[in-house]
Amino acid sequence: MILTLIGFTLRAMVPITLTAVGEIIGETAGLFNIGLEGILLVSAFAGAFGATIVGPIGGLAIGMGVGALVGLLFAIVSTYWKGTQMVAGIGINLLAIGFVEFGMIRFSSNAGAFSIPSEFQLTRLNTPFGLLSPVIFIALALPFVIYWFLRRTRAGLILKAVGESPEAADVAGINVNRVRLVASTVGGMLAGLGGAYMSVAWFGFVTKGMSAGRGFIALATVVFSGLNPILALVGGALFGFFRSLGLWVDTIPGFPIPAEFLQMLPYIVTLLVVSGVIGRVRFPKALGQPYKRE
Amino acid sequence: MREEKLERNSPRYLRGIHRTLTGFHPAIESVLAAIIGLLIGAVVMWLWGYDPIAAYSTMLKGAFADKWGLADSGAIAAPLILTALTFSICLRAGMFNIGAEGQLIMAGLAVVSVGFFSLPPGLHHVVALLFAMVAGAIWSIGPALLKLTRGVHEVVSTIMFNWIAHFLAIYLIGTILMNPRSADQTIPVPSTAIFSKLVKGTDLTYAVFVAIGFSLIIYFILWHTTIGYEVRAAGLNPSAARYGGIKNKRTILLSFILGGVSAGLAAAMILLGSSSTHAMYRLHGQLTNVGFDGMAVAMVGRNHPIGILFSALFFGGLNAGGRLMQLGSSPVPVQMVRLVMGVIVFTMSIPELARIFPAIRRYSVKLVRDLRQLGSSAGRRQSR
Numbered sequence: 017m018i019l020t021l022i023g024f025t026l027r028a029m030v031p032i033t034l035t036a037v038g039e040i041i042g043e044t045a046g047l048f049n050i051g052l053e054g055i056l057l058v059s060a061f062a063g064a065f066g067a068t069i070v071g072p073i074g075g076l077a078i079g080m081g082v083g084a085l086v087g088l089l090f091a092i093v094s095t096y097w098k099g100t101q102m103v104a105g106i107g108i109n110l111l112a113i114g115f116v117e118f119g120m121i122r123f124s125s126n127a128g129a130f131s132i133p134s135e136f137q138l139t140r141l142n143t144p145f146g147l148l149s150p151v152i153f154i155a156l157a158l159p160f161v162i163y164w165f166l167r168r169t170r171a172g173l174i175l176k177a178v179g180e181s182p183e184a185a186d187v188a189g190i191n192v193n194r195v196r197l198v199a200s201t202v203g204g205m206l207a208g209l210g211g212a213y214m215s216v217a218w219f220g221f222v223t224k225g226m227s228a229g230r231g232f233i234a235l236a237t238v239v240f241s242g243l244n245p246i247l248a249l250v251g252g253a254l255f256g257f258f259r260s261l262g263l264w265v266d267t268i269p270g271f272p273i274p275a276e277f278l279q280m281l282p283y284i285v286t287l288l289v290v291s292g293v294i295g296r297v298r299f300p301k302a303l304g305q306p307y308k309r310e
Numbered sequence: 311m312r313e314e315k316l317e318r319n320s321p322r323y324l325r326g327i328h329r330t331l332t333g334f335h336p337a338i339e340s341v342l343a344a345i346i347g348l349l350i351g352a353v354v355m356w357l358w359g360y361d362p363i364a365a366y367s368t369m370l371k372g373a374f375a376d377k378w379g380l381a382d383s384g385a386i387a388a389p390l391i392l393t394a395l396t397f398s399i400c401l402r403a404g405m406f407n408i409g410a411e412g413q414l415i416m417a418g419l420a421v422v423s424v425g426f427f428s429l430p431p432g433l434h435h436v437v438a439l440l441f442a443m444v445a446g447a448i449w450s451i452g453p454a455l456l457k458l459t460r461g462v463h464e465v466v467s468t469i470m471f472n473w474i475a476h477f478l479a480i481y482l483i484g485t486i487l488m489n490p491r492s493a494d495q496t497i498p499v500p501s502t503a504i505f506s507k508l509v510k511g512t513d514l515t516y517a518v519f520v521a522i523g524f525s526l527i528i529y530f531i532l533w534h535t536t537i538g539y540e541v542r543a544a545g546l547n548p549s550a551a552r553y554g555g556i557k558n559k560r561t562i563l564l565s566f567i568l569g570g571v572s573a574g575l576a577a578a579m580i581l582l583g584s585s586s587t588h589a590m591y592r593l594h595g596q597l598t599n600v601g602f603d604g605m606a607v608a609m610v611g612r613n614h615p616i617g618i619l620f621s622a623l624f625f626g627g628l629n630a631g632g633r634l635m636q637l638g639s640s641p642v643p644v645q646m647v648r649l650v651m652g653v654i655v656f657t658m659s660i661p662e663l664a665r666i667f668p669a670i671r672r673y674s675v676k677l678v679r680d681l682r683q684l685g686s687s688a689g690r691r692q693s694r
Contacts, residue, residue, distance in 0.1 A: 050465055093660055102406055102465075103659035106605055111652025113599065115354075117645035122358050232469040239463065276481035283470040290467070291460035 023146035024260030025253060027218055030155040031056060031210035033252030035234035037162050037245050038206030042087075044166060044243055045199035046179035048101050048304040049090055051108025053231025055204055056211040057224075058112045059083045061119060063212025064222045067136045075136070075216045076151070076209060083208015084201045091200035095193040098306040109231075117224050131221040140217070149217035151209070155252075158206075159245035166245070175199055179300030182307040192307045207231070229283065236286045240293050243300075251289070258285045338678075340610045340621065340658070347654035351646060365635050365642040373631030378512050382633075385513035385584040387626030388521040389414075391618055392576035393604025395528055396450075396569040398613040400464075402532060403565035404545035409453055409468025410573040411601030412475035413446040417574030418590045418597050419482055420445035421581045422496040424503055434503035439520065439578050446574020447567045449475060454566035458559050472601075476594070483592050495595075499581055499588040517583030522619065524575055528568065529615035541565055576600060599648070606651040609658045625651065 035052050042049050059079035067075025086108060093099035124130040140147035166172040174195060177185040182192045210230075215222045233255050241247035262278030265271055352362035373383050393410040400407035420441040429437060453467040487496040505515035532538035544551040544561040552558060580596050581588055590597065607625050611618035625647075632644035 053469075089656075093656070097660045099659040101659070103609065104656055106406075106408065107652055107654075107656030107659055109652075110602055110606060110655055111649060113602070114645060114648030114650070114652050118354075118643055118649050121643040121645060229469055229473045232466055235463075236466045236470075239466065274481055276477040276484075280474050280477045283473045287456065287462070287467060287470045291456055291462050 019144055020146055021257075021260060021264055023143075023148065024264060025257045026148060026152050026156075027256070028259045029249075029252040029256030030149075030152055030218070031214050031230050032234050032237060032255055033155045033159065033249050034210035034213070035207040035231060036237040036241065036248040036252060037159055038087075038203035038210075039234060039238045040203075040241065040243050040245055040248060041162065041166075041175070041206070042200050042203035043238060043303060044179050044300060045175045045196045046182065046300050046302040046305070046307075047091065047094060047196055047200050047203075048105075049087070049108075049200065049203065050102060050105030050232075050235060051086065051090060051112075052105075052207050052234055053227050053229065054105075054109040054112030055083045055086050055207040056214070056227040056231050057116055058086060059208035059211030060215040060226055061116045061130075061222050063208075064130060064132050064215040065119075065123060066212075067132055067216045072136055072139075072216050076212045079212020079216070080205045080208040083211060084205035087200045087202070087204015087207070088197065090204070091197045094200075094306060095196045098308065101304050101306075113224065116222075120222070120224060129221050129223045132216065134220065136216075149213065151213045151217050154209075155213075156249070159249040162245040176300070179302055182302050186307070196307075207234075233282065233286050236290045240289055242293075242298065254289070255282050255286060258282045340612060340617075343654045343657040344610060344624065346657045347650045350653045351650040354649060355642060355646065360642045365646075369628065369631030369635045371631070372634030373627030377509060379627075379630065381509035381512035381514035382630040383623060383627040384518055385515070385626070386629045387622040388518040388583065389576040389579040389600050390604050390607045390625055391521040391525055391622040392572045392579060393601050394607035394611060394618045394622060395525060395572040395604075395615060396576075396601070397605045397608040398611070398615070398618060399528060399532070399541075399569045399572065400565045401608070401613050402545045403541045403561050404548060405457070405464050405562060405565060407450070407453070407464060407468055407566060407569050408605065409450060409464075409471050409601070410569070410576070410604050411599070412468065412472035413449045413570045413573035414577045414597055414601050415472075415475040415479045415594060416449040417442040417446040417577035418581055418594070419479055419487065419496075420574070421578050422487055422499055422590050425497040425500050428500065429502060431502040434500070435505065435582070438499065438503045438582055439575065442574040442578040443571040444574070446572070446577070447570035450566045450570025450573070451563075454563050458562060479590070479594060480592060483590060487590075489589060494592045495587065495589040496591075497589065503582060504588055505583050513584040513586075515583040517579050520575060521579055524572060525615040525619055528572070531568070532615070537561075537564065573601065576604070603648065603651060606655045609655055 035056060039049060039052060059082045062082040063075045063079030065075075066078030070078070090101075090104055090108060093104045094101045120130060140149050166175065174185070174190055177188070178190060178192050178195045178199075185195075186192050211227070214226060219226065234252075237248050237251035237255065240251045258281045262275075262281045265273075266275045266278055348366070352366065355362040355365060371379070373379050393414065396410040396413065397407060421438050424434065424438045424441060428434075449471060452471055453462075453464050456462040456467045457464050483496050484493070489495050489497050505517040508514045508516055508518065530538075532542060540551070540556045541561045541564060543554070544556050544558045548558055551561075577597060580600070581590065585596055603625065607618060607622045610624070611621035628647045628650065629644065632642075632647045635642050635646075636644050
């Protein structure tokens, strides 16, 4: 029973952790992308349709590609064109809702949901925790890799320099805008993997509301982690756990709390956790500001 | 003029945001963004096998060609005006309130609950509007207090409040507010609280005057009262405002409350006005995404209460025409409109958009200058 709960948690953790790690890369370089929710939704949609054409692995790749593309667009607007990142992010979210609603009607006979036939879904591995997708192991390993990358490599330091003090980085001969472009693209790609995982390897269907605030929970996780990818893993697991707890408790017959209140749990926990840690975390100085050479 | 002075002294990044979203120079960039949005929408339609020209002409005809089309556009515009104000008021105070959706849902629940008691018409309308305003305000105080006491970023907290409201609504609509005759909706608003039609055969009701009136009130508060000046000053330059003795906490709280009131009224516009059943649906039906669409309206309207009126009519037209578009000879789903909105907002994030197209800019600058000269020479002639 505990094992099933852990399995539930592992499955629910993946999109939040991947998205949060991607956002950590972006925020370290000074880009604040609130369009993650949109990236999750679009890539879930693109991944699902990709999977029915080129198979599950291809579907995941297409999801990542779409995520990377959106990340790239965001970066172009907010670096070279000095755009307001907050507004660009809101634009991405709106665009994603419109695109997916439109695409659903165009490509699926059912406007509400599109199910992926099981032969096009990613094979799950049989473990003591239940059926687990291989993507889960990527999500478990990736934060450590990114942690190492950010703290121990030259490229990671460059990323940090660009976020903390773009002027100094520029003087040191670093192309600030290009670094931010790459960071945002990689971040978008990871969020894209998270989105495609949801449709291709977890739910097996797409709906227009399937991102369900996960992009914003990932933003909250980034705040909670203070830009430490390993803590983002912990945060993702925490929110995954509360989501699963709701689903799991709901299966107990005669449980007194209505299902809707249990479904609120992850959002309430997010609020509590974020309001508990603020003030102790520090963000890059140039976060959210376009860099202009004087 | 005072505003320009404030802007010059504000931190660079805030100055960027402010200039992008409010812009002293007129609506050229909004129009440009709208054109880009419609063009990209056309490309997407064309790629996916629709006929964009036929679709847009059906849309425009349906939206603006006759009295009925305009009335339907206005009916859709009414709630959009109010959710756009929610975003704009808070933006003027330096906050990104993207929680109109949740405030709208909570207000919707409050509005349908007026069906539990009977009152004479007139009084019932007022009570329903008051319920909406109070519910919206209560739901927006949460994120404001979290921001002020704990420093929680309003983007995260408002979205979390949206989802909490979403599930709370599903619960309440399925239990105490449920319509015994049809389980997927609430009890309808009684006829004594419903606004009567302004144009027969359309969705436009007298409720639209509430939206326009509220927007004028907001204009008055922000530009002609001390507290409104403080809100704008704090949004433009928080530290200078603090030195000047303006309490940022007060302005943030006020902007959130006004925003919540506005979002609440938006729910009333739908449930007391344009909705055909005057009931809220389990998955929120007509209320869905009105809060988010309002952000697009706000940005195209340059976050100014008067600009919002025009941009809401534009987006209302897109939606009203879009409904006809999906019935036409080449049926394009109305969801296209939201895609166009997204592109427009994304484009609007680029400051001094027109600079990307130097030629267009050069010409539009010339145009404005020429028009101004024309206007001033006309004025001189008159004064003579």
